[in-house]
Amino acid sequence: MEILRTVSLSKRFDGRAALEDVSFSAERGEFLSILGPxxxxxxxxxxxxxxxxxxxxxxxLLEGKEITHLPPDRRKMGIVFQNxxxxxxxxxxxxxxxxxxFRPSLRGEAGARAxxxxxxxxxxxxxxxxxxxxxxxxxxxxxxxRTLALNPEIVLFDEPMSALDVATRLSLRxxxxxxxxxxxxxxxxxxxxxEEAFALSDRIMVMGEARIxxxxxxxxxxxxxxxxxxxxxxxxxxxxxxxxxxxYMN
Amino acid sequence: xxSSRHSVFGRTTILLLCGFFAAAVICPLISMLIHLxxxxxxxxxxxxxxxxxxxxxxxxxxxxxxxxxxxxFCAARCMTRTSVRFKGFFHVCLLTPMLIPSIxxxxxxxxxxxxxxxxxxxxxxxxxxxxxxxxxxxxVLYAFPVAYIMISDILRYEDSTPYxxxxxxxxxxxxxxxxxxxxxxxxPMISVVFTVFTLIVTDYGVPLMIGGMYKTLPxxxxxxxxxxxxxxxxxxxxxxxxxxxxxxxxIDLFCKGDRRSGSVCRPFCPTRKQPRDTAAxxxxxxxxxxxxxxxxxxITLTFxxxxxxxxxxxxxxxxxxxxKGAGRYLLNSLTIALLTASxxxxxxxxxxxxxARSRSRSTxxxxxxxxLSLAVPGIVLGLSxxxxxxxxxxxxxxxxxxxxxxxxxxxxxxxxxxxxxxxxNPNLEGVAxxxxxxxxxxxxxxxxxxxxxxxxxxxxxxxxxxxMTISAVAFLSNITTKPISLMIPQxxxxxxxxxxxxxxxxxxxxxxxMKGIVRLIRSLLxxxxxxxxxxxx
Numbered sequence: 131m132e133i134l135r136t137v138s139l140s141k142r143f144d145g146r147a148a149l150e151d152v153s154f155s156a157e158r159g160e161f162l163s164i165l166g167p168x169x170x171x172x173x174x175x176x177x178x179x180x181x182x183x184x185x186x187x188x189x190x191l192l193e194g195k196e197i198t199h200l201p202p203d204r205r206k207m208g209i210v211f212q213n214x215x216x217x218x219x220x221x222x223x224x225x226x227x228x229x230x231x232f233r234p235s236l237r238g239e240a241g242a243r244a245x246x247x248x249x250x251x252x253x254x255x256x257x258x259x260x261x262x263x264x265x266x267x268x269x270x271x272x273x274x275x276r277t278l279a280l281n282p283e284i285v286l287f288d289e290p291m292s293a294l295d296v297a298t299r300l301s302l303r304x305x306x307x308x309x310x311x312x313x314x315x316x317x318x319x320x321x322x323x324x325e326e327a328f329a330l331s332d333r334i335m336v337m338g339e340a341r342i343x344x345x346x347x348x349x350x351x352x353x354x355x356x357x358x359x360x361x362x363x364x365x366x367x368x369x370x371x372x373x374x375x376x377x378y379m380n
Numbered sequence: 381x382x383s384s385r386h387s388v389f390g391r392t393t394i395l396l397l398c399g400f401f402a403a404a405v406i407c408p409l410i411s412m413l414i415h416l417x418x419x420x421x422x423x424x425x426x427x428x429x430x431x432x433x434x435x436x437x438x439x440x441x442x443x444x445x446x447x448x449x450x451x452x453f454c455a456a457r458c459m460t461r462t463s464v465r466f467k468g469f470f471h472v473c474l475l476t477p478m479l480i481p482s483i484x485x486x487x488x489x490x491x492x493x494x495x496x497x498x499x500x501x502x503x504x505x506x507x508x509x510x511x512x513x514x515x516x517x518x519x520v521l522y523a524f525p526v527a528y529i530m531i532s533d534i535l536r537y538e539d540s541t542p543y544x545x546x547x548x549x550x551x552x553x554x555x556x557x558x559x560x561x562x563x564x565x566x567x568p569m570i571s572v573v574f575t576v577f578t579l580i581v582t583d584y585g586v587p588l589m590i591g592g593m594y595k596t597l598p599x600x601x602x603x604x605x606x607x608x609x610x611x612x613x614x615x616x617x618x619x620x621x622x623x624x625x626x627x628x629x630x631i632d633l634f635c636k637g638d639r640r641s642g643s644v645c646r647p648f649c650p651t652r653k654q655p656r657d658t659a660a661x662x663x664x665x666x667x668x669x670x671x672x673x674x675x676x677x678x679i680t681l682t683f684x685x686x687x688x689x690x691x692x693x694x695x696x697x698x699x700x701x702x703x704k705g706a707g708r709y710l711l712n713s714l715t716i717a718l719l720t721a722s723x724x725x726x727x728x729x730x731x732x733x734x735x736a737r738s739r740s741r742s743t744x745x746x747x748x749x750x751x752l753s754l755a756v757p758g759i760v761l762g763l764s765x766x767x768x769x770x771x772x773x774x775x776x777x778x779x780x781x782x783x784x785x786x787x788x789x790x791x792x793x794x795x796x797x798x799x800x801x802x803x804x805n806p807n808l809e810g811v812a813x814x815x816x817x818x819x820x821x822x823x824x825x826x827x828x829x830x831x832x833x834x835x836x837x838x839x840x841x842x843x844x845x846x847x848m849t850i851s852a853v854a855f856l857s858n859i860t861t862k863p864i865s866l867m868i869p870q871x872x873x874x875x876x877x878x879x880x881x882x883x884x885x886x887x888x889x890x891x892x893x894m895k896g897i898v899r900l901i902r903s904l905l906x907x908x909x910x911x912x913x914x915x916x917x
Contacts, residue, residue: 203816
């Protein structure tokens with residue numbers, strides 16, 4: 131069932147196109163990755179989806195309703211930034227609980243809900259710590275818990291693993307997939323890492339030069355690349371990684 | 381960082397802040413420039429007295445700036461590049477002169493080297509240190525701590541790895557200086573030179589006290605405005621003094637903008653080397669004695685019955701000074717300093733919340749206004765306030781002194797908080813917007829607690845400088861609003877050197893108390909702060 135749709139989104143910065151005629155849809159409960167190199171427009175798209183940036187043209191629809199001009203907190207979406215943007219002066223528990231205080235529907239159960247989320251995220255023992263006392267992976271879990279606390283329909287991720295080491299990334303990938311299964315939340319994940327997109331996603335949207343080149347399942351991308359760009363950016367890069375791994379093993 | 385969109389509340393606040401700067405900086409300065417029209421410029425330009433005073437100003441400022449910077453460089457090298465002992469103690473000693481007004485430095489020299497000075501008598505010198513040498517020594521004492529703190533910062537943030545690489549490659553030591561040290565120091569040192577030069581050339585405290593017949597431009601300006609009420613001529617002096625300050629401001633902007641912002645790879649960790657560390661210890665002892673000596677002289681003069689004939693301990697001068705109204709003026713100073721610190725900290729924090737966290741034309745303008753006061757010497761600000769606010773409801777009140785001090789000392793604390801807020805996570809506003817946390821709540825609950833230490837430092841900066849200043853307030857205060865710092869020249873003119881010395885000590889004590897309170901609050905805040913030792917997954 132479709133939950134999100136964009137229609138002909140466009141955005142220009144100083145006359146240069148950052149997004150051109152971007153139309154796609156996401157299904158409820160799916161893990162959709164937006165894959166592309168730096169500067170291809172994927173972060174611009176994410177900021178338009180969440181409402182931090184207005185598009186020059188086009189529209190965003192959530193469950194069939196237009197939300198293009200709604201403020202970010204009324205879009206039923208949450209976001210996990212690359213550097214998490216945790217509130218450094220608050221404990222882990224307070225980070226998760228804080229935003230619920232400003233939602234009348236959640237205010238009464240804020241404490242209990244924060245504790246339950248921390249339990250589900252395996253963070254109970256760290257509840258009294260401050261973000262600077264946590265590892266990168268733990269910080270990411272706090273950021274996700276803080277976002278999930280408000281019951282969003284969709285969680286957006288802005289390259290959340292790019293600052294982590296390889297071992298932590300691998301373990302977090304598993305965790306993220308597990309979380310998505312557990313909470314059933316739709317996740318839209320921005321990355322420039324082909325391997326990460328293939329490991330996590332139900333579907334992958336390949337972007338380049340401000341437009342969508344292909345939106346397909348990982349298998350579909352491998353079997354039926356839409357054009358030379360997809361073939362070169364996705365498949366050649368993946369192949370190069372596999373070759374270097376093989377050379378290392380030998 | 382957020383985009384350029386602001387809420388109605390945000391836009392109104394930015395507008396109010398721009399209005400504040402227009403009323404407190406732009407309009408008074410324009411008013412001063414307009415008054416230039418009343419001056420007979422050809423006559424002023426050919427005036428022999430002004431020409432002489434300009435040459436005097438240049439001579440003392442260049443000499444004192446060179447000496448202060450060389451001494452400060454020595455001290456900073458000793459502190460950052462040797463493993464000399466008691467660094468904390470020396471640091472406090474070297475910075476203590478920053479806590480007394482410039483006029484006190486001049487007075488300290490009179491007590492030590494004046495006609496009847498302690499050292500003049502001790503060494504049987506024939507005449508005192510008045511004139512050129514006195515102004516140079518006093519200005520060195522006044523500017524040294526500022527130069528020392530700036531150069532220490534530059535040396536502290538220098539990367540040690542190029543030196544290690546040079547050592548491994550066998551590059552000779554003198555070549556390392558020309559190839560690594562000199563290029564690194566070049567631009568920041570230009571900033572230091574201009575800052576120190578401007579500080580000295582615009583100061584009238586030291587030359588007023590010890591200059592004698594050797595007049596400098598700020599002293600002439602002071603005499604013209606305070607003594608003869610000649611505002612047109614005063615405006616002319618103001619414009620001349622504005623020039624080096626504006627030049628220093630622009631050069632500093634240029635040097636900062638071009639400076640590489642890369643983080644330090646590895647700081648210097650000097651190992652123990654006996655001859656070098658002993659030499660450094662001797663240099664630091666000598667410098668500390670020199671800069672602290674005037675303060676020792678204040679204490680001696682204040683607490684002895686009648687120096688040098690009766691050296692018995694006495695509170696006679698203390699009580700006498702209070703009988704002459706020092707208590708009332710001290711209260712004025714404390715009120716002005718506390719109000720300036722509160723208003724200044726609040727306004728600069730508010731400004732930085734906009735300028736450091738969003739980019740738009742209005743915030744760029746606000747930022748420019750906030751740093752502009754660096755380019756306006758206190759003496760020029762004081763005169764422009766007289767010209768602009770004279771006759772208004774503010775004139776003659778404590779409020780105008782608070783306003784002048786707030787503007788005069790605004791830039792440095794503003795830059796402190798601007799850097800602190802700018803370093804916070806750039807996505808905080810984005811997260812807050814998606815979580816439905818309003819801007820005000822984000823500032824109150826997240827930004828303010830995370831910058832609390834900086835706010836305390838800012839409060840202290842405003843307070844200490846307001847306690848010490850004589851430049852702007854000399855033009856604006858009256859008998860009821862006079863701050864205690866202005867009692868120093870008044871007592872000196874009445875030949876009450878002991879009372880002048882005690883006033884300097886009172887200001888020092890108030891500032892030391894503020895430093896102590898700041899230290900206490902900082903330690904309380906750091907106890908609350910979490911340690912940054914992450915656990916593993």
